[in-house]
Amino acid sequence: MRTLLMLVLGLGVFTPTQDDLAFDPWSAWSSFGVDSTVVMQMESGGMKVTTTTTLVAKTDDEITLKVETKAEGMDAMASEQKVKKPEKGDADAKCPLCDKPAKEHKDMGKRSEETLKVGDKELKCTVIESPEKDCKGNAIPGKSKMWYCKDVPGRLVKMEYEYKEMMMKSTQTLVSFDAKK
Numbered sequence: 001m002r003t004l005l006m007l008v009l010g011l012g013v014f015t016p017t018q019d020d021l022a023f024d025p026w027s028a029w030s031s032f033g034v035d036s037t038v039v040m041q042m043e044s045g046g047m048k049v050t051t052t053t054t055l056v057a058k059t060d061d062e063i064t065l066k067v068e069t070k071a072e073g074m075d076a077m078a079s080e081q082k083v084k085k086p087e088k089g090d091a092d093a094k095c096p097l098c099d100k101p102a103k104e105h106k107d108m109g110k111r112s113e114e115t116l117k118v119g120d121k122e123l124k125c126t127v128i129e130s131p132e133k134d135c136k137g138n139a140i141p142g143k144s145k146m147w148y149c150k151d152v153p154g155r156l157v158k159m160e161y162e163y164k165e166m167m168m169k170s171t172q173t174l175v176s177f178d179a180k181k
Contacts, residue, residue: 025083028155029065033180034058036153044170048072053154055180061085098135116147116157118174123149125157141165152177 029036037054049071057064063083070076095101110129115122125147134140142163148155152174159172 024086025065025081025154026063026085029055029063029083029153030058030085032153036178036180038152038154038156038177039175040156040172041175042170042172045168050175055153056080095135100135114147116149118152118157119176123151123157125149142168151179153179 040051042049052068054066056066065081068078109131112127114127128146130144144161147158157174162169
C-alpha cells in the first residue's frame with residue numbers, strides 16, 4: 001500500500017515535465033490569480049469528502065493555498081499551505097520513493113489525451129495511468145489513472161485509484177473551478 005500511495009502521490013508531485021505539464025504545486029498554481037478555486041469530491045468506501053482549495057495570496061516567490069475539507073457528518077477542517085517557488089524547478093525534483101531525480105524515471109506509466117466535461121467546460125486532459133512496477137522494480141499492488149489539465153488551478157481534474165488487495169476503490173473528481181488570471 002505504501003508503494004502505491006507513494007507512486008500516486010509522487011505522480012502528482014514530481015512527474016517529469018513532459019508536454020509542458022509540470023506537477024509541482026508551484027507550477028500547478030502560480031500562473032493563476034488570487035481567489036482561483038477548485039472544488040474536488042472524493043468517494044471511497046461509501047464516504048464522500050469535498051475539498052475546496054483557494055489561492056489566497058501570491059507574491060513573486062510564494063503562494064498561499066487555503067484548503068477546506070468537509071466529510072459527510074463531520075465538521076469542516078481548514079488549513080493553509082505556503083508554497084515557495086522552487087529554486088531549480090520541477091525538472092530537478094526527486095522521487096519520494098527512491099530519491100533519484102524524477103527525470104531519470106523511464107516508465108512513468110501510459111500517457112494519453114482525453115476530454116472531460118466539468119460544468120459547461122470541455123477540458124482537454126493529459127491522462128496518466130500508473131505503470132505495473134514502481135521505480136525500484138517492485139510490483140504495484142493497485143492502479144491509478146489521473147487526468148490533468150493546465151487550464152485548471154492545481155491541474156488535477158480526476159483521479160481513480162484501485163487497491164485490489166484491500167478491495168478499495170476511490171475516485172476524486174473536479175466538481176467546479178474558477179481560474180482567475
